[in-house]
Amino acid sequence: MTGTSIIQKYQETELAIKLISLGGRIQMLESETNLSRNKLIKLYKEIQGCPPPKGLLPFSTSWFMTWEPNIHASIFYNAYAFLVKHGLKSGIQTILKAYQLYLEQCQFLNKDEPVLGLTRAWILVKFVEKNIMQQSCCTACQGLFITHAYHPENTFTCSLCQPPSRADKNKKTQKENNEKCLKVLSKPSYFNSSIAKQIPA
Numbered sequence: 001m002t003g004t005s006i007i008q009k010y011q012e013t014e015l016a017i018k019l020i021s022l023g024g025r026i027q028m029l030e031s032e033t034n035l036s037r038n039k040l041i042k043l044y045k046e047i048q049g050c051p052p053p054k055g056l057l058p059f060s061t062s063w064f065m066t067w068e069p070n071i072h073a074s075i076f077y078n079a080y081a082f083l084v085k086h087g088l089k090s091g092i093q094t095i096l097k098a099y100q101l102y103l104e105q106c107q108f109l110n111k112d113e114p115v116l117g118l119t120r121a122w123i124l125v126k127f128v129e130k131n132i133m134q135q136s137c138c139t140a141c142q143g144l145f146i147t148h149a150y151h152p153e154n155t156f157t158c159s160l161c162q163p164p165s166r167a168d169k170n171k172k173t174q175k176e177n178n179e180k181c182l183k184v185l186s187k188p189s190y191f192n193s194s195i196a197k198q199i200p201a
């Protein structure tokens with residue numbers, strides 16, 4: 001690339017390494033850096049030990065509206081919105097920071113893989129920026145949850161306050177996890193004070 005300084009290239013490589021380590025897809029890396037596709041694929045193989053997955057990115061809003069993903073997407077987006085509101089620039093670096101916070105908050109969920117992958121988190125931010133999705137306030141718990149855009153105000157009840165019937169059958173641990181999720185989502189001060197400590201001055 002002509003006009004790209006060595007420092008800029010180094011920074012972009014560093015960003016790509018972070019994104020790949022957290023499971024970022026090649027299409028996302030191409031969009032966020034000026035590195036060539038070949039270089040990104042090489043980096044991916046080196047870090048993940050396998051070729052990057054092929055196929056389209058999951059460009060669908062419906063996944064975010066299913067029960068468990070919605071809770072996770074909402075936790076991530078709450079962190080992202082909080083960081084932006086407190087002065088961090090919107091964009092990939094803040095997405096990365098919010099995603100790391102999401103991973104920390106969701107450690108209690110004891111899963112091998114996070115429900116919300118980094119690429120989906122990135123797509124979610126794009127969806128909100130393009131007015132395809134938004135945050136809506138649950139009328140019961142006052143938590144902010146991801147919904148389709150233009151959801152009528154004061155009509156939304158979240159999936160934790162009104163879980164689908166199949167969720168009732170889940171085990172106790174699942175119930176406990178949901179209670180923790182609800183605590184995180186419905187009391188912004190609880191979540192925000194833990195994030196606030198991590199915002200650089």
Ligand SMILES: [Zn+2]
Pocket residue numbers: 138139140141142143157158159160161162
């Ligand atoms: Zn609720």
